[in-house]
Amino acid sequence: MGRSLCCDKVGIKKGPWTPEEDIVLVSYVQKHGPGNWRSVPVNTGLMRCSKSCRLRWTNYLRPGIKRGNFTPHEEGLIVHLQSMLGNKWAAIASYLPQRTDNDIKNYWNTHLKKKISKNQAEDVCHEPVLRYCNTDQIRNPDVSTPPMSNLSSTTYASSAENISRLLIGWTRSSGNQVVKVDQGSCHSVFNQGLPLQESSSEATFCGALTLPFHDDHENLRLEAEHQPLTVLENWLLDEAVAQADIPAGLCLDGMY
DNA sequence: AACTTGCGCAACCGCCAGTCG
DNA sequence: GCGACTGGCGGTTGCGCAAGT
Incomplete structure (x- = not known):
């Protein structure tokens, strides 16, 4: 008789x-850092x-996760790495730091596997999708990150309206304040029990997300193109944007 | 409009390796 | 050395939704 699993x-x-x-x-996680997962349910309730x-953290909430469609470059990279490494999704994911192994695995199983078998059936003499000489070239491709507007924002398990209600209700019922910051073209921020940090250039909310203060929205868009967000970050940002009446597509600094 | 089918993806399951007492 | 425990990984499942009939 085996020992019982934690989830049982x-x-x-x-x-x-x-x-x-x-x-x-x-x-x-923002407060204690990732790791020691056994203590998380104990200490958080x-x-x-x-x-x-x-799993939830690494596959979904971790900062810097890029969601939405895979670019042709990413696709080629996955195909190439899979041919070299096999189904070592974690190893493959290490070459695409913005993607999770789960995402890559899903994308492989639902798209690439079919595509490749189809291609092989049609033309066995096709050129390889990508030819990289070494890992440095793989890690530093000369391909720009797609703009934020291309990223999917609809992958959350619940509707945005429900999230909005739940989060705001949770915030206020927890006795924490909702802080509005008036500075330049600035932002509303939610303070979720962790200290709200403000400086002349940025504000952190939920103890997790940092919104930079900017006077011109163009710069924010440019930064956003290089700062992929988790879905939760996107939602929180949307909420802040909605309250402050500023254009969407801003950037958040990473947690760490 | 109602039903069926297929797809995408978040989450779960089970196994394995590493660590610690 | 051994067993208990944890974290990590790859395979698989199941649900929600969109497209097709």
Whole structure:
């Protein structure tokens, strides 16, 4: 008889994560850093197993995750790496730091596998999709990051309206203040129990996200092109933008 | 309009390796 | 050395949604 799995324990919640759970997890990781996942459910009260918390963080909430369509370059890179490494998704993901191994695995299984088998059937003499000489070239391709506007913002498990209600309700019912910052073209920020940090150039909200203060929106858009956001970050940013009546597509500094 | 099918993807499952007492 | 435990990984499942009939 094997030992029971952590997720088999009574009272452990399964299924899609709610925005409140995400906020709790993000706040905790921001405060304590990723790792020691066993302590996360204990210290946060989340009714999730440690494994589920880790997975949610690494595959979804971790800062810098790029979502949405894969570029032709990324696609070629995955094909090339898969042919060299096999189904070592974590290893492949290390060459695409903005993508998770889960995303790459899903993309391979749903798109590339079919595409490749089709191509092989049609023409076995095709040129390789990409030819890289070494890992440095793979890690530093001369391909620009696609603009933020191309990224999907609809991948959250719940609707934006529900998230909005839940998060705002959670914020206020927790007794924390909603802070509005008036500075230049500035932003509303939510303070979720962790100290709101403000400086002359930026404000941090939810203890996790940092909005830079800017006078011109063009610069923000330019920065945004190089700062992919998690879906939660995108939503929080949208919320801040909606409240402050400034254009969408701003950038957030990474957590670390 | 109602139903079916296929797709995309978040999340789960089970195994393995590493660590620690 | 051994067992318990944790984190990481790859395979798989199941749900929601869009497209097709």
